[in-house]
Amino acid sequence: MRLVAKDLSFTYDGEHYLWKDVSLTVHKGEIFSIMGANGCGKSTLIKSLIGFLHPETGSVFLELDDGTVLNPVDDAKEYTKHIGYAPQMQDSSYSYTIRDYVVMGRAVHLGLFSKPGKRDYELTDEVLQEMHLYEIRNQSFNTLSGGQQRQAVIARAIVQQPDLVVMDEPTNHLDYGNQYRVIEMIEKLAARGISVVLTTHMPDQAMYFGSICGIMLHQHLYVGQEAVIITEKTLRELYGIDIKMIRVPGVRRRICVANPEC
Amino acid sequence: MKRFEWYKELTSGGYGATLAAFLVLLFLAMVIGISAGRYYIEPADVVKILAAPFMTLEQTWPDQAASIIYSLRLPRVIAAMMIGAALALSGTAYQSVFKNPLVAPDMLGVSSGACVGAAVCILLGLNQAGIQIGAFVGGLAAVSCAVAIPKIIGKNSIVMLVLSGIIVGGLTSSILGIIKYLADADTQLPAITYWQLGSLTNVVWDNIFYNGIPIVLCIVFMLLIRWRLNILTLSEEEVHMLGRNSGWLRYAVILCATILTACSVCISGTVGWIGLVIPHFSRMLVGPDNQRMLPLSVILGALFLLVIDTLSRASISSEIPLSILTGLVGAPFYFYLLLRQRLDLS
Numbered sequence: 103m104r105l106v107a108k109d110l111s112f113t114y115d116g117e118h119y120l121w122k123d124v125s126l127t128v129h130k131g132e133i134f135s136i137m138g139a140n141g142c143g144k145s146t147l148i149k150s151l152i153g154f155l156h157p158e159t160g161s162v163f164l165e166l167d168d169g170t171v172l173n174p175v176d177d178a179k180e181y182t183k184h185i186g187y188a189p190q191m192q193d194s195s196y197s198y199t200i201r202d203y204v205v206m207g208r209a210v211h212l213g214l215f216s217k218p219g220k221r222d223y224e225l226t227d228e229v230l231q232e233m234h235l236y237e238i239r240n241q242s243f244n245t246l247s248g249g250q251q252r253q254a255v256i257a258r259a260i261v262q263q264p265d266l267v268v269m270d271e272p273t274n275h276l277d278y279g280n281q282y283r284v285i286e287m288i289e290k291l292a293a294r295g296i297s298v299v300l301t302t303h304m305p306d307q308a309m310y311f312g313s314i315c316g317i318m319l320h321q322h323l324y325v326g327q328e329a330v331i332i333t334e335k336t337l338r339e340l341y342g343i344d345i346k347m348i349r350v351p352g353v354r355r356r357i358c359v360a361n362p363e364c
Numbered sequence: 365m366k367r368f369e370w371y372k373e374l375t376s377g378g379y380g381a382t383l384a385a386f387l388v389l390l391f392l393a394m395v396i397g398i399s400a401g402r403y404y405i406e407p408a409d410v411v412k413i414l415a416a417p418f419m420t421l422e423q424t425w426p427d428q429a430a431s432i433i434y435s436l437r438l439p440r441v442i443a444a445m446m447i448g449a450a451l452a453l454s455g456t457a458y459q460s461v462f463k464n465p466l467v468a469p470d471m472l473g474v475s476s477g478a479c480v481g482a483a484v485c486i487l488l489g490l491n492q493a494g495i496q497i498g499a500f501v502g503g504l505a506a507v508s509c510a511v512a513i514p515k516i517i518g519k520n521s522i523v524m525l526v527l528s529g530i531i532v533g534g535l536t537s538s539i540l541g542i543i544k545y546l547a548d549a550d551t552q553l554p555a556i557t558y559w560q561l562g563s564l565t566n567v568v569w570d571n572i573f574y575n576g577i578p579i580v581l582c583i584v585f586m587l588l589i590r591w592r593l594n595i596l597t598l599s600e601e602e603v604h605m606l607g608r609n610s611g612w613l614r615y616a617v618i619l620c621a622t623i624l625t626a627c628s629v630c631i632s633g634t635v636g637w638i639g640l641v642i643p644h645f646s647r648m649l650v651g652p653d654n655q656r657m658l659p660l661s662v663i664l665g666a667l668f669l670l671v672i673d674t675l676s677r678a679s680i681s682s683e684i685p686l687s688i689l690t691g692l693v694g695a696p697f698y699f700y701l702l703l704r705q706r707l708d709l710s
Contacts, residue, residue, distance in 0.1 A: 140371065149601060152601070152604070152605060154600070154601045154604045155606070162492060174640050179608050181575075182604065182605050182606075182608065183568055183608070184606075185605065187601065187602065187605040187606075188603055189599060189602060192599065194597065194598065195465055195522070196465070196597050196647075196652035197652055198594070198651075198652055199653070199654060202594070202651075202653045203651075206594060206595055206598070206606060207606070209592070209606040210605075210608055212591075214592060215588045215589060215615070216591075217590075217591035219590070240373065262606075336522065339518050
């Protein structure tokens with residue numbers, strides 16, 4: 103499976119482009135991190151990739167292992183079935199229990215008049231157990247901690263059994279430990295062959311994954327291997343502050359340190 | 365105050381028992397509703413008279429009792445249950461598609477919109493089908509306005525939709541005022557006023573039949589898609605991703621809810637509070653999962669209006685309009701529910 107976006111340009115008003123000529127390819131089991139300043143259009147890109155928004159130009163398609171090509175407009179029903187989506191954190195108006203919330207991921211496999219059956223619930227319980235949510239399965243979503251809510255959202259995407267999971271700022275609002283718990287989970291997904299596209303405000307996370315990433319800058323998405331495109335210079339341009347990259351003995355990746363006084 | 369959420373431990377057996385218990389209550393209320401009134405009929409006789417067409421029973425009741433039941437009491441009890449169920453379900457449906465636990469047919473102005481549509485058709489002297497269509501068009505116009513206003517302002521929030529419902533409600537009640545002003549003070553005015561407050565006094569089989577068919581069809585449809593309704597309560601993007609591209613489903617649900625309200629209005633006039641209170645009460649009992657709460661909403665709605673209508677007939681010698689009683693019971697009860705739930709509207 104691979105997700106391909108070619109020459110996408112997006113505009114809300116037909117005059118001003120949010121971003122132009124964005125191209126990217128996400129291969130099977132790959133983690134693709136997207137970085138960019140606030141308001142640069144990361145979420146809009148995410149929503150274009152899942153087919154919720156339609157860019158002015160260019161095309162998005164999903165190529166399955168058997169060679170079938172799906173595009174989000176003509177094959178919307180099939181397209182969305184293969185893509186799990188974890189939106190930014192938000193409270194629901196209705197406080198479903200974790201189990202009822204997570205089982206909704208099965209909706210893409212069920213007909214209009216069907217409801218989840220025994221097997222759907224078994225699968226849901228398996229995922230809940232794996233993610234240490236089974237004990238609290240009867241608690242309501244809105245009473246959970248931020249970390250647990252995030253896990254539940256990801257659990258719902260996994261229950262869907264997708265080929266690709268798209269996450270909008272999966273570590274937003276999480277404490278330091280929970281951020282890395284979610285990151286571990288993302289790595290597990292990738293190890294199982296599920297591709298992940300995510301947005302993040304933390305360059306350290308992209309460097310942790312050590313895979314491909316995209317930096318949205320000057321209305322363009324610069325794509326490349328993390329080691330190549332994340333540099334002190336690009337980060338300085340991206341965030342407008344001085345940032346130093348260092349290597350810590352015993353840690354196998356680079357980390358970055360903000361140095362705003364300079 | 366502690367959140368009232370014992371439903372979380374409710375097993376499917378416990379849920380079935382809850383549903384069965386309310387069905388038994390509904391049956392009892394039905395028997396009492398048929399026996400109560402100026403001409404009292406023994407509950408035992410009521411059961412026998414109802415069973416008589418299906419089995420051979422020795423007649424122990426006066427012929428008059430059977431004739432009262434079949435021509436007056438039974439249509440009335442059936443109408444009360446049908447309308448209660450329809451309004452409760454309509455509220456549940458609106459609350460789901462608008463992702464907003466504060467809306468209901470009366471809150472969105474749908475009831476009064478349907479009322480205006482029907483009243484205009486009555487003034488024009490149209491027949492039953494015309495009035496039905498008029499009520500539906502009025503209701504649909506009201507809900508369309510209520511949805512359009514937040515879009516025009518460009519601010520889509522829970523409070524905004526409620527405010528826009530208030531705008532639509534204000535408009536429709538003014539239009540209804542004009543209609544009342546124009547109506548004949550001796551014949552049409554009392555009828556319209558009484559109808560505006562809700563009443564089942566003039567229910568006949570014909571009326572039940574014509575409005576009952578769409579109501580039953582909509583109830584069946586909603587019951588069939590009730591699990592999908594959960595998906596519709598999520599954010600727009602999630603509906604797109606999990607909804608299998610069924611964007612039309614949302615409109616079908618809105619249409620269904622509007623038909624349910626409009627047909628209820630055609631039988632009984634406007635009856636307030638049921639569409640708001642009953643869904644909240646069912647959610648408190650069995651949780652927000654529509655798969656569980658929707659069937660309970662239907663039963664509770666039927667039970668609630670049946671009890672209210674029986675009270676309105678039996679309490680004092682002249683009948684009390686339904687909306688007065690649903691308001692007297694519904695408003696304080698809603699306060700109690702809010703207190704128990706500590707509804708979070710942020």
